[in-house]
Amino acid sequence: MMKTVNRKAGYLILIVGLVACSAKSVKNSEEKDTDSVSIEVPSFDTDSAYAYIERQVQFGFRVPNTPAHLATADYLSSELARHGAVVEVQQGTVTAYDGTELSIRNIIGSFSLEKKNRILLFAHWDSRPYADNDPDKSKHRQPIAGADDGASGVGVLLEIARQIGKRQPDTGVDIAFFDAEDYGVPYWSESSDENTWALGTQYWTRRPHKPGYRARFGILLDMVGGAGAQFRRELFSKYYASGIVAQVWDTAKRLGYGNYFIEEDGGYVTDDHLYVNRYGIPSIDIIPCHRDTETGFPPYWHTVDDTMRNIDRSTLKAVGQTVLTVLYLSLIHI
Ligand code: AHN
Ligand code: ZN
DSSP states (O other): OOEEEEEETTEEEEEEEEEOOSSOOOOOTTSOSEEEEEEEEEOOOHHHHHHHHHHHHHTOOOOTTSHHHHHHHHHHHHHHHHTTOEEEEEEEEEEOTTSOEEEEEEEEEEEOTTOSSEEEEEEEOOOOSOOTTOSSGGGTTSOOOOIIIIIIHHHHHHHHHHHHHHSOOSSEEEEEEEOOSSOOOOTTSSOOOGGGSOHHHHHHHHSOSSTTOOOSEEEEEOSOOBTTOOEEEOHHHHHHHHHHHHHHHHHHHHHTOTTTEEEEEOOOOOSHHHHHHHHTOOEEEEOBOOSSSSSSSOTTTTSTTOSGGGBOHHHHHHHHHHHHHHHHTTTSOO
């Protein structure tokens, strides 16, 4: 089998050797038993993704029940629609760890709705109301900008939506921006319930935007923009969707991003994908797992320093190009 990766005219061209088992006439002895097919994978534009992250941060803190949160929801849904997605905004109410009723919006943009074969890409779009991991305790009740924690995943997915808008892959794609992931219980509360995280996704799994919604698999992007990010294989992802983990890490390695996607196990992370897995769609989480921080997350995680200063185009490229490649080659088994 021949596999080559070339750069040409802004596209990544993957030439894939396919076993010739199609309805072709019997080959003569000079023909090889493989044919080459070239599949074009769009080139992920990091400036576009970066600008999408910056735009979100400019709205202010995307904390539920605030005007900035609502304005951001409108922006995200209009941007998906502008790229040709059919957009559903699911409005609901969930109860936070402290009893606060949160008005939430899950935003789902669908491409090629007629296709049964679908892939779900998702990220949370809210930002955390508390910088409760900040080294300065006086800041613990301040909200975070969430450039990486929130905006980065959405920014990468908006750039992917823009690429799909220009040319569709063979599969149908649903891009879901889930709300209220990051309103989970802070350390000063008596409760320590893990189910206080990912409230928007939990809401969606109880009432999916389409009854009986199905996808072949899902990919969650969480904190995918930090300089020097290291993605290790998250363990719920391995438990529920080890084949998808392998496919994504292999693809990254082939594209030359093995320094970001490290072939080592991380830890278990309670995140949106856990609930999507329990719903029945095998899903993975691309999330940093660092060896040199106490939390395993980047040092600015849940601090007031989660700002644009940490966002690095090279990390965005590694993640965005890897996911685009998985998407555009997804019906080809290589
Ligand atoms: C917990 O800390 C339980 N989960 C982390 C999920 C998360 C928070 N992702 C981003 N912010
Ligand atoms: Zn967070």
